Amino acid sequence: MSTLENRENTALLVIDVQKGVMASSVHSDEVVGRIQQLVEWSRQQSNPVIWVQHSSEELPLESTVWEIVDELSPQAGEAIVHKTHGDSFEATNLEDVLAKAGISHLVVAGAQSDACIRSTIHGAFTRGYDVSLVSDAHTTEDLSEWGAPEPDKVISHTNLYWSFQTAPDRTADVVTTEKLIAGAQE
Template sequence: MKCRRRLLVGLLAVLGHGIAVAQTAAPRHDAASALLVVDAQVGVLASVWQAERVTANLQKLVAKARAAGAPVIWVQHADNELKYGSDRWQLAPGFVPAASESVVHKQYNSAFARTDLDARLKSLGVSRIVLAGAATNWCIRATAYAAVDRGYQLTLVGDAHSTEPIPVPGGKDIPAEAIVTDLNTVFEWLSVPDVRTEVRTTADVAF
């Protein structure tokens, strides 16, 4: 995927071996929320699994957040495969940040890595992140873990993130759908101290 990757390891989390623990409490929705749209760029969304559906869901999420008065923060990636300022680097058609909305520029998988995202969220009083975008196994995964490590409540929008199939040794591919399902399963069941995670569909997300 266009988010720069270093290693083809840890693509699918191992389930059923004591790593994930079911949550017993319902996720909170009273926390101040922000929508984080990761890498909704021309050169990213064009090649992901079910791109049209995912793009439409991202647009619905942006509209929902704006209607609720929740902050929308856009993340835009640049690296050797996605040159800063190029056509492929631009946000995909239909995605135009409002004047009041932040745009965070990154060069690593996590949207928190060497950016001021954490400071921006804190300045807005945000304690819950609604996360969507691409690519599932690179920038969405890294950003999700970075968010919970920093103590943010996390809602992963299960039908609003995607990726490409990933080739692995032996001439096989890990299907994109399997990668999406894996991450959704992990964050539905993940156990983190003092943090609740959940997975919701676009239709069910509330701000």
């Protein structure tokens, strides 16, 4: 249903599952485990896995904290997109990678729910992509000290509002890892 012509493929977009990000995020082990399942599922379905890595003052390019967590490992030929903004499309080659692979539907997982995940799912949706947020495969850090809700509430709220997102000729949905994988096997 996306508004992108001549594109029918789905890709898994794994955002910022980096050592420095996941070290301060809640439920990191569980989220990484689910992302492992999603990566395996995507590869079995012959869907591209696209990795996104953020760099900033806190995540210097090529540093240990910038690296993808040890439990996850891009395979040869899988795209790695480097970004410096929250939205994975801004000032990156992500759109080129997706266009070349004929992608119209993104399955999104990673970190942080209230920052790069949120920016990217909105960025994708406004660019014409169908977007599925994997409800139990994204996380964030505790920023309640600065007035943000507790992390579990941030994650729940992100899932809640995305489930009501609408626009002409595009779909937005929220799905668990288990249901996504089971649905593909039916």
